[in-house]
Amino acid sequence: MSKSYTITLEINRYDPDTQLSWIQAYQVEVGGILRFVDVLRKINDEQDPTLAWASSCEHAQCGSCGIIVNGKPLLACELLVKDAVEQFDTYTFRLRPLTVAPVLRDLVVDLEKAYEKVHKALPYIIKPAPLPPEGDEYRISQERLETYIEATQCINCFCCATACISSHRNFLGPNVTMANIVRLMDPRETATKERLDILYREDGVYRCHTSRACSFVCPKEIDVSHFLALGKEGKF
Amino acid sequence: MGDKLTIDSTLTCDVLVIGAGGAGLRAAAQISEQRPETKIIALTKVVSPQKSHTTTAQGGMAAVDPKDPEDRPIFHMFDTWKGSDCSADQNVIKKVCETGWEEVVWLERHGMHFSRTEEGRIAKRPFGGHMLNFGEKKSFRACYEATRTGKGIMDTVWDESLKYGVDFIGQCIATELLFEGNRCIGAIIFRYPEGKFLAILAKATIVATGGKTRMYQVSTNCRGNTGDGLVLALDAGLPVMDLEAVQFHPTGIIGPGILASEALRGEGGILRNKDEEPFMERYAPTAKDLAPRDLISRSIITEIREGRGIFNEAHNAHHVWLDLRHLPKEVHEKKIQEIESFFRRFAGVDPVTELCPVTPTAHYQMGGIPTNEFGEVQNDTQTIVPGLFACGEAAAASLHGLNRLGTNSLLELITIGKVTGERVIEYLKDAKEPETLPSNAGHISFDQFSIHLNSQGNEKYAQIRDTLRNLMMEKVGIFRTEKFLLEAIESLKTLKERVIHIPIGTKSLKTNQDLWQIWELNNLITVSMVIAQGALARKESRGAHFREDYPERSNEFNYHTLISMPEFNKVAFGKRPIDMSLFEAKGECFELFDYIERKY
Numbered sequence: 049m050s051k052s053y054t055i056t057l058e059i060n061r062y063d064p065d066t067q068l069s070w071i072q073a074y075q076v077e078v079g080g081i082l083r084f085v086d087v088l089r090k091i092n093d094e095q096d097p098t099l100a101w102a103s104s105c106e107h108a109q110c111g112s113c114g115i116i117v118n119g120k121p122l123l124a125c126e127l128l129v130k131d132a133v134e135q136f137d138t139y140t141f142r143l144r145p146l147t148v149a150p151v152l153r154d155l156v157v158d159l160e161k162a163y164e165k166v167h168k169a170l171p172y173i174i175k176p177a178p179l180p181p182e183g184d185e186y187r188i189s190q191e192r193l194e195t196y197i198e199a200t201q202c203i204n205c206f207c208c209a210t211a212c213i214s215s216h217r218n219f220l221g222p223n224v225t226m227a228n229i230v231r232l233m234d235p236r237e238t239a240t241k242e243r244l245d246i247l248y249r250e251d252g253v254y255r256c257h258t259s260r261a262c263s264f265v266c267p268k269e270i271d272v273s274h275f276l277a278l279g280k281e282g283k284f
Numbered sequence: 285m286g287d288k289l290t291i292d293s294t295l296t297c298d299v300l301v302i303g304a305g306g307a308g309l310r311a312a313a314q315i316s317e318q319r320p321e322t323k324i325i326a327l328t329k330v331v332s333p334q335k336s337h338t339t340t341a342q343g344g345m346a347a348v349d350p351k352d353p354e355d356r357p358i359f360h361m362f363d364t365w366k367g368s369d370c371s372a373d374q375n376v377i378k379k380v381c382e383t384g385w386e387e388v389v390w391l392e393r394h395g396m397h398f399s400r401t402e403e404g405r406i407a408k409r410p411f412g413g414h415m416l417n418f419g420e421k422k423s424f425r426a427c428y429e430a431t432r433t434g435k436g437i438m439d440t441v442w443d444e445s446l447k448y449g450v451d452f453i454g455q456c457i458a459t460e461l462l463f464e465g466n467r468c469i470g471a472i473i474f475r476y477p478e479g480k481f482l483a484i485l486a487k488a489t490i491v492a493t494g495g496k497t498r499m500y501q502v503s504t505n506c507r508g509n510t511g512d513g514l515v516l517a518l519d520a521g522l523p524v525m526d527l528e529a530v531q532f533h534p535t536g537i538i539g540p541g542i543l544a545s546e547a548l549r550g551e552g553g554i555l556r557n558k559d560e561e562p563f564m565e566r567y568a569p570t571a572k573d574l575a576p577r578d579l580i581s582r583s584i585i586t587e588i589r590e591g592r593g594i595f596n597e598a599h600n601a602h603h604v605w606l607d608l609r610h611l612p613k614e615v616h617e618k619k620i621q622e623i624e625s626f627f628r629r630f631a632g633v634d635p636v637t638e639l640c641p642v643t644p645t646a647h648y649q650m651g652g653i654p655t656n657e658f659g660e661v662q663n664d665t666q667t668i669v670p671g672l673f674a675c676g677e678a679a680a681a682s683l684h685g686l687n688r689l690g691t692n693s694l695l696e697l698i699t700i701g702k703v704t705g706e707r708v709i710e711y712l713k714d715a716k717e718p719e720t721l722p723s724n725a726g727h728i729s730f731d732q733f734s735i736h737l738n739s740q741g742n743e744k745y746a747q748i749r750d751t752l753r754n755l756m757m758e759k760v761g762i763f764r765t766e767k768f769l770l771e772a773i774e775s776l777k778t779l780k781e782r783v784i785h786i787p788i789g790t791k792s793l794k795t796n797q798d799l800w801q802i803w804e805l806n807n808l809i810t811v812s813m814v815i816a817q818g819a820l821a822r823k824e825s826r827g828a829h830f831r832e833d834y835p836e837r838s839n840e841f842n843y844h845t846l847i848s849m850p851e852f853n854k855v856a857f858g859k860r861p862i863d864m865s866l867f868e869a870k871g872e873c874f875e876l877f878d879y880i881e882r883k884y
Contacts, residue, residue, distance in 0.1 A: 093746035097789035153795035159331035172443035185392040187404035
């Protein structure tokens with residue numbers, strides 16, 4: 049039996065009916081390989097069923113469970129308690145919701161609103177290149193694919209957008225900008241001018257001030273800032 | 285609170301898609317590409333369709349390339365028929381296997397980032413149960429995007445839906461279907477953020493709500509996969525089909541049961557017991573670790589039962605090993621690096637140097653809302669329900685019968701999704717606008733919500749949930765017996781009575797997680813009852829459904845199970861014949877499409 053110990057979670061609460069916010073502390077006994085989502089569930093099960101938090105796949109593939117732990121935006125399903133204790137060197141954790149959208153309740157934010165920005169990147173192929181013959185697929189070499197495949201792993205968890213030092217109001221955001229850049233690099237897309245117009249919008253890539261916080265926090269370990277740098281370079 | 289629940293507003297559209305995952309949005313994309321003026325509303329429980337559970341599918345999607353010198357669609361059809369243990373519908377098998385490649389190319393041309401060969405073409409990999417020459421040797425049939433094929437598909441159909449202006453409503457559940465006579469005219473939905481009910485009137489409704497295996501303790505499914513679409517059908521008096529067929533994926537990571545794709549075995553991974561013996565050589569001499577999932581799951585549980593499993597203290601559970609240590613460096617670093625990261629992160633092992641702990645995990649529902657080969661929903665007399673369609677995991681056309689091969693589900697999303705979309709286009713040509721909201725619209729939903737909001741008692745949600753999940757795992761799991769199934773049915777009746785006595789944490793309707801989860805738990809109990817009843821009634825073993833008291837397949841059960849349950853535990857059984865059109869056509873190798881023996 050792995051030894052168990054107690055951690056304290058200090059969590060931002062928000063009640064949409066009274067519009068009151070407060071910080072509530074929970075002490076939880078943990079042990080073994082527990083993720084933060086398991087701890088939140090344990091709090092619901094044993095202490096407080098009203099504490100609201102979001103998740104879906106719970107294994108870092110969908111990006112639904114983003115929260116800020118001791119200042120760092122991350123996925124609650126990916127952070128193991130034992131790793132958190134080591135990384136943050138503490139048994140007390142401040143949990144806050146992501147800052148990219150209005151808080152609905154406690155740790156749940158309205159990411160549906162944040163997604164409206166993602167839609168502005170037009171993530172599909174706007175104007176396809178001439179179709180290959182005979183019902184074939186387009187040919188894309190492994191080398192060519194390598195140049196942008198990393199960026200396609202983005203799950204729009206909004207951790208990078210939360211960490212970004214530029215304002216949410218003035219900047220489309222690192223994930224949104226990167227989604228546009230992926231298609232600029234995709235040989236199947238020929239609407240280059242339209243995409244460059246999106247890239248260099250008032251709230252586009254020049255709002256990035258190269259803090260590289262995005263790359264630092266990305267749960268998929270995508271070097272987001274690399275792609276934004278390519279965007280500023282503009283060689284498309 | 286005492287406030288009466290009401291419908292806040294009514295929306296209208298041409299097509300309502302309940303569940304905006306791979307299948308639902310493939311259907312929506314088909315409709316909007318062909319008829320861009322169609323008004324489509326797609327609903328999802330999560331914040332964006334991009335976050336549907338489709339996105340977590342890993343391994344690949346099977347499709348025979350007509351240019352492949354060795355592979356042929358008829359081999360794929362045979363593999364699917366045999367894989368289903370002779371219970372899938374052959375007309376559906378034929379349609380899906382013959383149009384698979386076309387749909388793969390559709391995805392690629394619409395921007396999916398498939399992994400490529402050296403020539404820049406779509407790459408292929410082997411997968412369990414997919415063979416050449418009717419079972420002779422493994423085939424390279426699965427197309428993939430690294431180990432995130434599901435994400436690739438989901439992003440592509442979501443992109444296309446965005447391009448054509450499909451409206452999304454996220455963070456909602458459909459709580460009841462609406463009917464005008466026997467025609468489905470839409471649904472009532474409940475929005476999580478505002479806590480409001482809306483009515484959506486639609487000329488055509490597509491149910492594509494995906495899977496439901498969250499009633500099992502160990503499951504690969506996401507938090508919201510609670511079988512809501514099945515309950516919509518049951519509440520409307522419609523039957524569901526083959527629900528006893530639950531697929532347990534053999535390699536879930538010890539603990540919560542996170543999926544470790546079959547692709548790991550496709551790339552050469554080997555299962556070993558506590559003596560490090562590659563035990564699949566005994567159970568499936570030809571296919572070994574690439575035998576179909578039901579066979580491997582049963583083999584693993586048998587190894588554990590006979591004392592050759594390994595016990596993990598931290599999770600208080602038994603498992604076997606998956607050995608990846610011998611795979612080439614390039615495979616570790618380029619082909620399977622994402623799944624390996626799961627082992628590192630969630631099990632604390634390094635797959636390059638250590639053995640990985642795996643255990644069967646409830647993964648997929650072969651059964652679902654019965655449809656014909658065009659995605660049209662059928663009632664208990666196989667009559668089409670006008671205006672109602674279903675596709676994807678929530679439906680049963682049936683492509684998989686009682687057992688599904690890996691990579692055939694992603695294939696199903698894009699083939700049957702497209703076919704359903706096409707059928708809806710046809711239906712819309714003559715479909716009339718629904719006239720008005722039925723006078724009793726919402727009463728099922730309001731009753732259910734009121735019960736939970738006003739419940740008295742001191743039951744605990746967690747206790748009922750855990751009891752359900754453990755009970756299903758033990759008694760309605762991989763190995764079933766009459767005794768256990770009867771016990772399960774009694775326990776489920778008790779749980780159903782208890783769930784309405786969970787005192788609600790807050791009566792606010794806004795973002796009320798407690799209310800949402802209790803509603804979902806109620807659905808899980810409903811669906812669990814149908815699974816148990818189906819398992820009890822099918823006194824044979826076929827595909828993923830295994831009865832220790834009836835371990836052989838029997839020709840007496842050559843049919844699909846239909847179960848209607850408009851009220852809890854008042855089950856009515858029916859049968860739907862298995863389509864044998866490939867056998868009956870007496871074409872090439874037709875005798876292989878008879879009720880053949882299933883050995884690997």
